[in-house]
Amino acid sequence: MDILSVIRRWALRDKLPIREISRRTGLSRNTIRRYLRAGIVEPKFNVPSRPSKLDAYAEKLSGWLLAEQRKSRKERRTAKQMHADLVQLGFDGSYERVSAFVRAWKSDRQRAQSTTDRGTFVPLVFKPGEAFQFDWSEDYAIIGGERTKLQVAHVKLSHSRAFLVRAYLLQTHEMLFEAHWHAFRVFEGVPARGIYDNMRTAVDRVGVGKKRDVNARFMAMTSHYVFEPDFCNPAAGWEKGQVEKNVRDARSRMWQVMPTFPDLDALNRWLEERCKALWVETVHGGLPGSIDDVWQAEKPSLMPLPTAFDGYVEQSKRVSPTCLITFDRNRYSVPASFANRPVSLHIYPERLVVVAEEHVVCEHQRIIERSHRQPGRVIYDWHHYLAVVQRKPGALRNGAPFVEMPEAFRQLQDKLLRKPGGDREMVEILSLVLHHDEQVVLCAVDMALQAGVPTKTHVLNLLHRLVDGTPTDQPDVTPPSSLVLTKEPEANVARYDGLRTSGGKRHAS
Secondary structure, eight states, X not given: OHHHHHHHIIIIISOOOHHHHHHHHOOOHHHHHHHHHHTOSSOOOOOOOOOOTTGGGHHHXXXXXXXXXXXXXXXXXXXXXXXXXXXXXXXXSOHHHHHHHHHHHHHHHHHHHXXXXXXXXXXXXXXXXXXXXXXXXXXXEEEXXXXXXXXXXXXXXXXXXXXXXXXXXXXXXXXXXXHHHHHHHHHTSBOSEEEEOOOTTTEEEEOSTTOEEEOHHHHHHHHHHTOXXXXXXXXXXXXXXXXXXXXXXXXXXXXXXXXXXXXXXXXXXXXXXXXXXHHHHSBOSSSSSBHXXXXXXXXXXXXXXXXXXXXXXXXXXXXXXXXXXXXXXXXXXXXXXXXXXXXXXXXXXXXXXXXXXXXXXXXXXXXXXXXXXXXXXXXXOGGGGHHHHHHOGGGGTTOGXXXXXXXXXXXXXXXXXXXXXXXXXXXXXXXGGGTSOHHHHHHHHHHHHHHTOOOHHHHHHHHHHHHHTOOSOOOOOOOOGGGSOSSOOOOOGGXXXXXXXXXXXXXXX
16 A cells, blocks of 8 residues: 555656656556556455365355354354364365354354344334333332332333333232233223233243243233233344333433332332323323323223232142241241141232132231341241140240230230249130130220239120120129128138037048
């Protein structure tokens, strides 16, 4: 390039003869004349096509490379292995020739993909009520004074672009089901199709093309709400680009200034109101008016909202001898009658329901601990252990479940356990909650403590009066003077000895 520039400057500007230019550059005069006659600015070199030993195997090698691209990275053959396979077929060329062919083939394919595949897209248009898009994201908020990592569900109508953002602690089936229900409730209807990526809570296995092994519970939800799931190709996020953009926009609209709320329910209420406000503020872009205006026009095209799907996940558990089941590192109590027996655990986002013999046995509020550094917790319900302490009243004294009894029961227990047989008497009082309202029993215990008579008999007397509606504050009865004894009886057991002897004869011993 430098020599060509010098030749053109000497010939055209300095007017040097070709013989002098040839002497200075060492090039032939014919070459200098050809450059000047063609008027070229930069030199070009024609590479002649040379035959290669690989030409006969080029089609075979290209087919191998295309097949290898469909395999996972760990299963692909290297260029050296392909060279060895070609040698088995009769190729006698070098490995360098094969590796050069592989590099050129990959470069051409990458160039083609950037221009005709990944680099270009077709704009998508959706009819009213046709589809919605779903995706998850991870964001942070301050919940109860602690910075908490959240799994955020994004649901967006493809036509009106109305969206809902809802936060959870986990990305599990039960959270997915609840997010759909709240989205359809806010949208006031159900679209005909849902567009998803291949998330594990929906797809058990990704097959060839559009073939998917869909999770059974996920299919039950789609059947309940009557919409068809549609899954994107792997690593093809642009196929649901609207909700992908919604994830990015939500970070600046909602999460950039970290929200602070006392609990997750308060955060989700704020998110719902914030989304509805953004519908009114945001221009649709593709249609005249705001997102809210287009959503109002789309609502008649949505299927009316059905009842909420019973979105639980079922697990089989076996109750331990201590009447506990384990879930997510925490343990929950179960009625003692089901100890050492299998039960079914229905998992909801906020509660756990234990089912046995087609009946609900008990419920617990679900505890989600994100940190594995903290030990698991044990959640007792003292009612579940009443059948045990009826047979083993001594366990009441140090029984861990009974630490969480109401304060009135605990005060009565402190007084009764000080006397012999008090533990059994306390168990009989606690067992009253199996047949009467617990608040009524607590009221009777409170009245007995205030009266200074903490006994089972007095508690039963007060309980019966409360149940029958009889006033419990009866005035003291003063007997009339005619009923007052003139002579108080004496306690003299020696009188009974006369019954054993009569007339000097002994009749009993």
